[in-house]
Structures are given as structure tokens and as C-alpha cells.
Amino acid sequence: MLNRIDAALVPGAASPVLEFGAYRLTPRRRELLHNGSSIRIGARAFDLLTALASRPGEVISHAELMRCGWPNLVVCDCNLKVQIAGLQKILGQTPSGGRHVASVASRGYVFVAEVRVLLPATTPLEEPREPLPATSTFPAQQTVLPAQRACVGGWQ
DSSP: OHHHHHTTTTTTTTOEEETTTTEEOOOOOOEEETEEEEEOOOOHHHHHHHHTTTTOOOEEHHHHHHHHHHHTOOOOOOHHHHHHHHHHHHHHHTTTTSSSEEETTTTTTESSSEEEEEEOOOOOOOOOOOOOSOOOSOSOOOOOOOOHHHHHSSOO
């Protein structure tokens, strides 16, 4: 399943939707929905949620999450704890009564909720266009202006 999520997040690939419980996360649109309603979430919290939800069941280190939320910045680890606590508050409990994100002592965090990857439906192929006519509709003799000859290497 991780390969499907990773492949779906590759630039140029179809934009996936990560669904867990009543939530839908669309990373490319930077959108989090709960039962169809938009949820306001900060940029760092969104980046951390995307990193965690795109790798469910995998422990992601504190260092990797810090690079994800604060690229090229040196900040205190307490910032990560605050953002994760904020995510816990926003997401609430899973249907089974647990949390979506769990702390793994001295290692990092893991997204414990079940994630489904939804890829957008592809559009059917276009109907074939009518074939081009067998005979040309161009005039039998074309007039070539001197300026055109110069542009194409002086052909005659």
C-alpha cells in the first residue's frame, strides 16, 4: 500500500485523495475535509499530516518530521509536539476511540488510522475525430514571398 501512496504523490501523477474515517486529505489542493466540510488547518500542521497519512503504520522520526514542517530552519523540538497536539485536537478520536497519530517513545510518530488512497477517475478516451479528406484543399501553386525564402534557408 505504501508504494501506491508514494507513487500517487509523485509530481505529474494523478492527484490522490487520502481518506481516513470521515476525513479526506487532498495534498495537492492542500485541503482537509471532514464529512464534506472544509477544516481550517495551518500550513505546518497540514504538511505534517500529509507526511504521516501518506505513510500509515510507519514510524516517522522526529528529525524527518522536523525537516518536513520546518525545512531549512532550526527550531526547538517542542514545536513538533505542539503541532502534533494540534493535529490530535483537530482530528479528534478515531471511530474505535483511539487517536489518529500515536507517539513512539524516542523514535517519532506513526499514523495509526487506516488510510484509503482514492485516485481521481480517468476520463474516457475522446471519440475519434472525422478523418482528414483524401485530397488536399491547398491551392495548387503557393506564392512564396522573398522574406519567407530568407527565413527557411533560401529554398526555391
